[in-house]
Amino acid sequence: xxxxxxxxxxxxxxxxxxxxxxxxxxxxxxxxxxxxxxxxxxxxxxxxxxxxxxxxxxxxxxxxxxxxxxxxxxxxxxxxxxxxxxxxxxxxxxxxxxxxxxxxxxxxxxxxxxxxxxxxxxxxxxxxxxxxxxxxxxxxxxxxxxxxxxxxxxxxxxxxxxxxxxxxxxxxxxxxxxxxxxxxxxxxxxxxxxxxxxxxxxxxxxxxxxxxxxxxxxxxxxxxxxxxxxxxxxxxxxxxxxxxxxxxxxxxxxxxxxxxxxxxxxxxxxxxxxxxxxxxxxxxxxxxxxxxxxxxxxxxxxxxxxxxxxxxxxxxxxxxxxxxxxxxxxxxxxxxxxxxxxxxxxxxxxx
Amino acid sequence: xxxxxxxxxxxxxxxxxxxxxxxxxxxxxxxxxxxxxxxxxxxxxxxxxxxxxxxxxxxxxxxxxxxxxxxxxxxxxxxxxxxxxxxxxxxxxxxxxxxxxxxxxxxxxxxxxxxxxxxxxxxxxxxxxxxxxxxxxxxxxxxxxxxxxxxxxxxxxxxxxxxxxxxxxxxxxxxxx
Amino acid sequence: xxxxxxxxxxxxxxxxxxxxxxxxxxxxxxxxxxxxxxxxxxxxxxxxxxxxxxxxxxxxxxxxxxxxxxxxxxxxxxxxxxxxxxxxxxxxxxxxxxxx
Numbered sequence: 001x002x003x004x005x006x007x008x009x010x011x012x013x014x015x016x017x018x019x020x021x022x023x024x025x026x027x028x029x030x031x032x033x034x035x036x037x038x039x040x041x042x043x044x045x046x047x048x049x050x051x052x053x054x055x056x057x058x059x060x061x062x063x064x065x066x067x068x069x070x071x072x073x074x075x076x077x078x079x080x081x082x083x084x085x086x087x088x089x090x091x092x093x094x095x096x097x098x099x100x101x102x103x104x105x106x107x108x109x110x111x112x113x114x115x116x117x118x119x120x121x122x123x124x125x126x127x128x129x130x131x132x133x134x135x136x137x138x139x140x141x142x143x144x145x146x147x148x149x150x151x152x153x154x155x156x157x158x159x160x161x162x163x164x165x166x167x168x169x170x171x172x173x174x175x176x177x178x179x180x181x182x183x184x185x186x187x188x189x190x191x192x193x194x195x196x197x198x199x200x201x202x203x204x205x206x207x208x209x210x211x212x213x214x215x216x217x218x219x220x221x222x223x224x225x226x227x228x229x230x231x232x233x234x235x236x237x238x239x240x241x242x243x244x245x246x247x248x249x250x251x252x253x254x255x256x257x258x259x260x261x262x263x264x265x266x267x268x269x270x271x272x273x274x275x276x277x278x279x280x281x282x283x284x285x286x287x288x289x290x291x292x293x294x295x296x297x298x299x300x301x302x303x304x305x306x307x308x309x310x311x312x313x314x315x316x317x318x319x320x321x322x323x324x325x326x327x328x329x330x331x332x333x334x335x336x337x338x339x340x341x342x343x344x345x346x347x348x349x350x351x
Numbered sequence: 352x353x354x355x356x357x358x359x360x361x362x363x364x365x366x367x368x369x370x371x372x373x374x375x376x377x378x379x380x381x382x383x384x385x386x387x388x389x390x391x392x393x394x395x396x397x398x399x400x401x402x403x404x405x406x407x408x409x410x411x412x413x414x415x416x417x418x419x420x421x422x423x424x425x426x427x428x429x430x431x432x433x434x435x436x437x438x439x440x441x442x443x444x445x446x447x448x449x450x451x452x453x454x455x456x457x458x459x460x461x462x463x464x465x466x467x468x469x470x471x472x473x474x475x476x477x478x479x480x481x482x483x484x485x486x487x488x489x490x491x492x493x494x495x496x497x498x499x500x501x502x503x504x505x506x507x508x509x510x511x512x513x514x515x516x517x518x519x520x521x522x523x524x525x526x527x528x
Numbered sequence: 529x530x531x532x533x534x535x536x537x538x539x540x541x542x543x544x545x546x547x548x549x550x551x552x553x554x555x556x557x558x559x560x561x562x563x564x565x566x567x568x569x570x571x572x573x574x575x576x577x578x579x580x581x582x583x584x585x586x587x588x589x590x591x592x593x594x595x596x597x598x599x600x601x602x603x604x605x606x607x608x609x610x611x612x613x614x615x616x617x618x619x620x621x622x623x624x625x626x627x628x
Contacts, residue, residue: 076379120489123406130414134386137418141379141425153425160418180489358530362538369542369565373549378557385561392568395538398530399579404587408571411594416564416601420557423605427612429557456544463540467533491584500588507595514599521606524613 004107012115019092023255024054026305033309064244069144072241076142081242081249084135088256091128094121095263096183098273098294113294114183121182122170125264129166129219133159135253136221140238152238154320155221155228161327162218162225168335169212172342173201173268182264186272198275201268205342209269211335216261218327220254223312227320262304266297270304273297357398364391378429382420389413403489535576542569556608556618560601567597 028043028051035042043050068077098113118124133156140152177185191199202209218225228238239250266272273293275284287296318326368388375381389412396405423429496504542565549562571590578586608618615622 073379076383079383118402120402120406123403123410127406127409127414130410133414133418134421137421137425138383141421149425153422156418156422160415354530358534362534366538366541366545369545372565373545373553373558373562375558378555378561381558381561385564388565389568392572395535395572396575399535399575401575401579401587401590404571404575404590407591407594411598412564412568416598419601419605420561423609424557427557427609427618429555429618456548460537460541460544464533464537467536470533488584492587495584496588496591500592503592507592511595511599514603518602518606521603522609 004109004111007103007107007111011111011113015092015097015115016089019089019256019259022259023252024058026255026258027054027057027251029305030309030312033306034313037310037313058248061244061248066245067241067243069241071144073142073144076138077241078246080135080138080142081246081253083138084132084253085249085256087128087132087135088253088260091125091132091260092256092263093128094118094124094182095260095267096186096272097263097297099291101291112183117181117183119179119181122174122180122185122268125182125260126163126167126170129257129260130160130163132219132253132257135250136238139242139250143238143241145241148238148240151228151240155238158221158225158228158320158323158327159219161324162215162331165211165327165331165335166215166219168332168339169208169215170268172205172208172335172339175339175342175346176201176204182267186267186274189271190274192275192280196280198271198278198280200271200275200278202270205269205338207334207338208342209265211331211338212269213261213265214331215335216265217308217311218323220257220261222254222258222308224315224317225323226312227317227323230317258305258308259301262301262308263297265304266300270300354398357394361391361394361398364388365395378424379421382417382424386413386417389417403492532576532580536573539569539573539576542566542572554619554621556611556620557605559620560604560608563604564597564601567593 031053032042032050041050043053046052046056068074093115094117096112096114096117100110100112102110136152136159137156138152140149140155143149143152173185174180177188179185179188189199189201193199197203217223221229239247242250273296276287276296276299277283287293365388368384368391372381372384372388375384389408393405393408393413396402396408546562546564546566546569549565550559553559553562571593574586574590574593576586578584578589611623612618
């Protein structure tokens with residue numbers, strides 16, 4: 001096996017390993033940040049400053065009893081969390097997280113840092129994200145319980161409503177970049193205007209970024225749009241009848257979906273691995289020289305995830321009918337107008 | 352070699368999953384198996400240098416139409432409906448015609464395969480040809496779609512509008528606003 | 529390299545399976561699923577022939593077929609819901625009131 005192929009495999013495994021660890025780190029980060037915002041410490045008993053808390057959580061979940069309700073559908077009950085987590089991981093496959101590297105001259109050809117690079121990458125991400133609905137729908141249905149069914153139906157109706165705005169915001173960026181490959185979209189954002197401001201698409205499309213972020217938050221059932229998993233927190237929810245490992249897969253799928261939305265937002269709007277801050281600093285030259293763009297990428301993802309957690313514990317949640325009305329009557333027309341305005345601007349400035 | 356492997360695995364999966372779809376008692380299982388069949392077809396399209404069509408298949412068929420089927424199956428509680436009917440109306444339990452039909456269908460498929468193999472023009476390789484990147488490029492698709500097929504495009508958009516209105520009107524209860 | 533005839537045989541098999549499903553099943557939803565299988569079989573042969581001819585037209589026609597299939601599935605399922613409300617049954621043999 002030649003070194004190039006081996007290096008590619010290592011990058012793919014590194015991406016997978018990274019995602020698994022991100023979900024554990026996010027569990028801890030959420031509880032600590034939540035604690036500090038509520039003027040208390042988060043978990044602090046297990047390990048220094050509570051850093052080993054995810055291990056304790058996972059150990060507890062693994063040792064619980066695996067229950068299955070008697071009337072639950074045998075295959076679909078187990079398939080639902082597996083499907084949720086598989087689509088969550090698979091959506092990260094076409095997201096690049098760094099530039100090209102030759103590993104200090106070990107490789108013959110430069111290796112692109114990303115699991116795969118296809119020329120319809122954005123569509124792949126969208127297709128796999130839209131398959132994430134099945135995990136929740138099947139979980140609700142196969143539990144053979146009224147509350148689980150309603151929770152699952154509401155969550156999936158919310159997800160498919162916000163998918164349209166998600167896709168239309170992405171379509172505007174496709175028009176600006178002229179390509180559907182995510183790596184090419186990031187590479188068109190290198191460089192600076194007036195030598196100071198980086199050429200990120202968030203400066204050309206601020207409305208698009210806001211629409212994409214709101215749709216992404218609604219897609220992952222988080223923050224102000226978590227009615228299906230919060231109202232029934234008092235009663236049930238689509239993961240009522242789940243326990244132990246099958247239950248643990250659902251929050252993991254949710255956190256990985258968050259990471260994917262943050263990664264796509266970083267790649268498409270915030271310039272990916274080019275440029276650390278919204279203005280030019282001497283650090284940017286150093287980052288280019290040492291080729292550590294992937295650290296910049298993860299720093300930006302960390303910032304967006306912090307914003308996610310901040311938003312969850314600051315803003316009250318939408319009621320379900322307010323949520324659906326907002327998605328169909330406000331966000332979708334706004335995203336279509338954004339698309340039309342972008343198309344007009346591209347035609348005007350290029351023709 | 353990789354293209355052959357992709358073709359045989361994906362086509363076997365597609366045909367197998369489709370055959371299981373029509374043989375399931377529970378409509379929920381049929382819907383999930385059909386999603387597997389669609390994913391296998393998307394794999395076949397990728398082998399035919401059509402990545403955009405493959406992703407459109409996943410987004411439209413597996414991501415939207417099948418969700419609609421799933422919602423209807425759950426709404427009508429169709430999964431528990433079919434158990435008694437199935438035992439009475441299973442095709443292999445019906446005498447005569449159904450069994451002859453199956454044999455005739457198999458003979459027909461074998462004959463079709465043999466006839467196709469004899470036509471020389473169809474023996475040229477399709478997957479893995481050299482000009483794949485040109486044929487499958489989205490830019491080229493957009494150019495042809497909006498110049499030659501622009502009338503069909505506009506007509507399809509009106510069709511979707513009519514279908515949306517029709518679906519809402521048909522599924523409405525009597526006396527609703 | 530896979531010759532074109534292989535793709536056509538797969539398409540014919542899928543179409544035959546879909547037709548069998550329409551004739552043999554007694555559940556309206558499964559009949560609609562079989563119609564979707566038939567439409568996919570046709571899509572496959574369009575894309576295969578388009579690739580054979582070296583043009584992009586096959587993919588564009590497939591695009592239109594997918595769109596029309598989506599519209600037809602939506603209207604068909606709305607009809608199924610309306611029919612279910614009348615007879616509480618998904619068996620096509622239950623809707624025989626026009627028979628003499």
